Amino acid sequence: MAVLPTNPSCLELTISVPxxxxxxxxxxxxxxxxxxxxxINQIPSGTEEEWTNxxxxxEEESGGGxxxxxxxxxxxxxxxLLEESFRQNHTLNPKEKEVLALHLKLRPxxxxxxxxxxxxxxxxxxxxMECEYLKRWFGxxxxxxxxxxxxxxxxxxxxxxxxxxxxxxxxxxxxxxxLTMCPRxxxxxxxxxDKGPTSTTTRLSFSKAPLLHSRQPSATC
DNA sequence: CTTGTCAAACGGGAAT
DNA sequence: ATTCCCGTTTGACAAG
Numbered sequence: 001m002a003v004l005p006t007n008p009s010c011l012e013l014t015i016s017v018p019x020x021x022x023x024x025x026x027x028x029x030x031x032x033x034x035x036x037x038x039x040i041n042q043i044p045s046g047t048e049e050e051w052t053n054x055x056x057x058x059e060e061e062s063g064g065g066x067x068x069x070x071x072x073x074x075x076x077x078x079x080x081l082l083e084e085s086f087r088q089n090h091t092l093n094p095k096e097k098e099v100l101a102l103h104l105k106l107r108p109x110x111x112x113x114x115x116x117x118x119x120x121x122x123x124x125x126x127x128x129m130e131c132e133y134l135k136r137w138f139g140x141x142x143x144x145x146x147x148x149x150x151x152x153x154x155x156x157x158x159x160x161x162x163x164x165x166x167x168x169x170x171x172x173x174x175x176x177x178x179l180t181m182c183p184r185x186x187x188x189x190x191x192x193x194d195k196g197p198t199s200t201t202t203r204l205s206f207s208k209a210p211l212l213h214s215r216q217p218s219a220t221c
Numbered sequence: 222c223t224t225g226t227c228a229a230a231c232g233g234g235a236a237t
Numbered sequence: 238a239t240t241c242c243c244g245t246t247t248g249a250c251a252a253g
Contacts, residue, residue, distance in 0.1 A: 071229055071248045091241085113230060116241070121228085123242095 074114070078104050082111070086118050 074082070085092075085100055092100065092115055094108075101108040
């Protein structure tokens with residue numbers, strides 16, 4: 001998981017744009033709260049953004065019943081700089097947003113949206129990777145499960161005769177005729193009158209054997 | 222031309 | 238009140 005920097009407010013953006021001095025300037029709108037009211041499709045003056053559809057004049061003429069939004073394609077340089085600052089910090093405070101927007105000749109809202117979408121892409125990528133990892137894990141667990149099932153079958157096949165079971169109380173072998181298999185938990189159960197004061201659970205006399213316990217009246221465990 | 226993919230942008234709700 | 242996140246819409250573009 002990517003760990004985001006904990007204090008984005010400390011971030012000092014050090015982006016150098018050819019033709020621009022790096023940034024002691026900051027416009028007075030420090031709150032940065034008017035940006036929400038800006039028309040995101042309004043072109044800032046002197047912009048060199050690449051608008052792929054129509055022109056500014058087209059947009060202005062089409063006003064009235066909700067003009068169709070026009071879509072900006074960011075230039076390679078803009079994308080590169082945005083990526084660069086994203087690498088430094090996945091979130092921007094209003095000041096950084098303002099500075100970056102000025103550098104890129106975009107509106108702060110556009111920078112904000114770009115970062116939101118970029119975070120979403122990152123998260124999606126991570127989710128996909130986690131999904132792949134879980135798939136592989138599931139596959140290996142399935143394999144392991146199959147192997148264990150086969151092992152159980154092999155061990156069951158080894159049980160050619162009834163096992164020798166010892167009473168936990170008398171330590172004497174129990175008669176094989178008194179043993180049955182519990183259908184629910186698949187454990188060997190004794191029907192002998194091996195009444196002890198406590199549990200009658202003991203070990204069978206072969207390895208990897210199920211637990212023995214006295215049969216309950218309900219024949220379940 | 223149709224279809225699929227990518228990314229910008231939108232709108233609403235949650236968090237602070 | 239503002240910002241962020243999330244789901245969705247929309248436009249551009251490429252491939253078939």
